[in-house]
Amino acid sequence: MQFVEISKRYGENVIFDKFSLDIPPQSLLTVVGPSGEGKTTLLHLASALIELDAGLIIKERSEQGPVSYLFQEPRLLPKSNVFTNVELALHAHHESPAERAAIALHYLSLVDMQESLTLYPAQLSGGMRQRVAIARAFAHEANLMLLDEPFQSLDIKLRYNLIEAFGRLWNESPRTTLFVTHDPKEALLLGDAVLCLGDPKKPKLYQKIQIPRKARNIADPILLAYEAELVNALVSS
Structure with a gap:
């Protein structure tokens, strides 16, 4: 899936301004960022729930068709x-x-x-x-899965149990996935890459995670270094 110079605003609030992003097919992108900086808007645009002001969203054939959307509430x-x-x-x-x-x-x-x-x-x-x-x-x-902070309301033990369950399911049935979270550790444990929003024109951070998902551990020095970089991007102005 490609977001090509997309623009979206709500009144005077500019969410995206000629913003571009390339998500490889059948990969899992975790999306973090401060509140109000476009995480849910990105999901809504990907699912065609809202329209772009400008730009293009290009889906591979394997990404077209029905969308699976998972929210904070189980519904x-x-x-x-x-x-x-x-x-x-x-x-x-x-x-x-x-x-x-x-x-x-x-x-x-x-x-x-x-x-x-x-x-x-x-x-x-x-x-x-x-x-x-x-x-x-x-x-x-x-063929496209969108998740909007599905584990946010759960305690830490349940959250990590569900991260494990989700990873097990995704490994069996991979599909292009955008997973929004506020938790840097969650983002790093799940994503093939992590995107940090906060600048309407470009990602504040885009980090590929080279460690196989099954081998990741939150105490791994490499993941800890990724987490420090991600937290710095989140708190920087």
């Missing part, structure tokens, strides 16, 4: 159980009930929710609800 159907919340997302592309069931069970197993299929959202913890939402997002046949 599960309260009157449907865990299994049905995922299975319902498959009806548009799979006519066979048996096929839908197999796919739903597969993704729920990958997030360790296979023992909770008959429970309803009100019976689940916040972390469990978000696991179901992640399974549903991956089960949905989409």
Whole structure:
């Protein structure tokens, strides 16, 4: 996906001004930046929820079609159980009930929710609800995945458990992904590259992460150096 000299403003507030970015197909870009500096706007532009003022967004063939969008809130159907919340997302592309069931069970197993299929959202913890939402997002046949701070409201233990679950799912089913977060460690553990917004004209920082995702550790000196650079970009004016 390419953002080519895009411009977007809200009244006098300039979010992007001839801003360009190239995201390799089937890569995971984590996006950080101060509040109000364009993180969610970038997702909305990528999903065509809002229009550009100027510029182009070019999608590869593998990125076109349905979009999977995961929000801070799980947004599960309260009157449907865990299994049905995922299975319902498959009806548009799979006519066979048996096929839908197999796919739903597969993704729920990958997030360790296979023992909770008959429970309803009100019976689940916040972390469990978000696991179901992640399974549903991956089960949905989409070539572009957008995530807007999906782990923000969770405590640190749940957050890192979900980072692990998300990485496991993504490695099995990679697709072009933009993942917005406020957490530098989260960004570095998940992203193939990290983008820091804050300047309407260009990225404040764009850092590729060469360490394989499965081998990353928050105590790794290389990741700590990346984190220091990222935090510096976040706090610099």
